[in-house]
Amino acid sequence: MTTTATTTPTVLTIETSSLGDRSYLVHDGQVALVIDPQRDIDRVLALARQEGVRVTHVFETHIHNDYVTGGYALARETGAAYHVNADDDVSFDRVPVRDGDVVEVSDILRLRAVHTPGHTFTHLSYALEGDHPYVFTGGSLLFGSTGRPDLLGEEHTEELARLQHRSAHRLAGELPEAAQVMPTHGFGSFCSATQTEGDASTIGKEQEKNPALLLTVEEFVRQTLDGLDLYPAYYARMQPANVAGPDAPRLDPPGRADKDELRRRIEAGDWVVDLRTRTAFSAGHLPGSFSFGLDGQFSTWLGWMLPAGVTVTLLAGSAEDVAEAQRELSRIGVDDLAGAATGGPADWTAGEPATLPLATFADLAQVRHHRPVSVLDVRNPKEHADGHLEGAVNVPLGQLVDRLDEVPEGEVWVHCASGYRATIGASVLQAAGRDVVAVDDSFEENAGSAGVPLVEAPEEG
Missing domain, CATH: 3.60.15.10 (Ribonuclease Z/Hydroxyacylglutathione hydrolase-like)
Incomplete structure (x- = not known):
């Protein structure tokens, strides 16, 4: 041309x-x-x-x-x-x-x-x-x-x-x-x-x-x-x-990981990351995997939370989703993927898939009438200070992996501003053996009207 x-x-x-x-x-x-x-x-x-x-x-x-x-x-x-x-x-x-x-x-x-x-x-x-x-x-x-x-x-x-x-x-x-x-x-x-x-x-x-x-x-x-x-x-x-003058990324498809390889990676402490939506992850996922949906700021949060020296294996519904995730990760210098697998939970585990309960703030208000539960707010500190649920423990998502010991014992309901970060945090806690529910709901629109007591930010001046 x-x-x-x-x-x-x-x-x-x-x-x-x-x-x-x-x-x-x-x-x-x-x-x-x-x-x-x-x-x-x-x-x-x-x-x-x-x-x-x-x-x-x-x-x-x-x-x-x-x-x-x-x-x-x-x-x-x-x-x-x-x-x-x-x-x-x-x-x-x-x-x-x-x-x-x-x-x-x-x-x-x-x-x-x-x-x-x-x-x-x-x-x-x-x-x-x-x-x-x-x-x-x-x-x-x-x-x-x-x-x-x-x-x-x-x-x-x-x-x-x-x-x-x-x-x-x-x-x-x-x-x-x-x-x-x-x-x-x-x-x-x-x-x-x-x-x-x-x-x-x-x-x-x-x-x-x-x-x-x-x-x-x-x-x-x-x-x-x-x-x-x-x-x-x-x-x-x-x-x-x-x-240092970085090279262009290497975007050749990562090697295929079968069921046995996925199990070995999870047992070794590597991160197996599920790229599907949080709704799909909730319905069924490989036990021990983490939810980082491509429909959110996937690379930002994965790059923030990934421990040094830990390798990443990707799970997705399609090879195209794997390629998109690989491209996103290359932009923040995560180049060496350990492998990938496509399909769904039945293709990734020989056992029963795990599930993750999703709920709303209204559900949280109701359940508090019946049994004691703890609330974990994984928003950043300024978000929490601007208004939060009464009694909620604030551990920002980016710091959660290093602060797991601060998460209350027992059943934990995890929330953020909309549900994306909450599901990531809940998947990390579930992989660590905790009893969790992810609140997939808008904090700004629904938390106040759900009947859950709120602590408002103090007025300035």
Whole structure:
């Protein structure tokens, strides 16, 4: 496919909804640049082929904390120039870029680097200048929010929050109100300081709604620090992987695991992960397996909870689901799967499948009238503090494996905000021999009306 150069840039989004991130391919009809590519670069290459363009430049806004970058591998595959902040201490050759540098990719693709520290100290945004302005803000200015400032350690958090406020004001001051804001994070990513708003925005719209542009620096810092919650433990492994120059993932199908192999893996303490929906898992599953449905933030939670050195075997209804899970795990550096099996519980165990009871908050209210049960809230601490069931024990899901001894004895009802995390937590407890029920229900919509006593968050002021 041959195309001709255009006078208007084409900006295409490559969504990675499982991690809450976006990458971008920008082209003029002939050549293209890529911003913050995910590790599975075949998606980028396929999109470039579809558009009939050649990737000549790759840009990183920062050394990412929530995924393994595909920038290094993409640049090597395409021969593109790889632009990384000159002050980032990386172990590979790159084209160093600094604040104010302008990279002329083509006549209409002219990118200016803007130093926007806050998410990291060396963070860069890239302004696409011309009649159709865009700014690729990475983890700086998000939709109604900003990137979180605490990923480099508690000792840097307040300083980075102050820098984030200053960076947001710099972008708003230097760019036209019509400039399209194109962040990398904020669509469910734990790299966002708070929940983002909407699916598109401009500098002008951010000036109307973004706390970083509406609050004083002291107000912004206090609000940001008060709102920070836990983030995935695997983030600690991403920065070292990214400064080393990661290769593209290996996505060959894992070996097949039969019933005997699955039993041996569970007995050895390895993780056998069921990718089906929680409803399917509840109805019947391999005893000792864990529920991490592909219909939720599968890789985030598995990566967060997986103990170091423990191998993973996948169970799914189809080979396509195994391939999707393998791709997702590769994005966070989990490459070496021990095996996989498809089908259903009858294909995975010679014995009787296990079941996991699912219930509602109304069921919990009723059962408490008949017998004593404990309640485990696996939401994160800020969620719990904003309102929780009276008497509930809070052990965040990401920490559950290391804090099993804090779970009350006897029958335990596990809940979260909607049911996804609750089922993961309940499956972990069940595999450990506990008597559990997973609450598959909306906390916000139904907990209060179900008749279960609530403890509300104290009013401010």
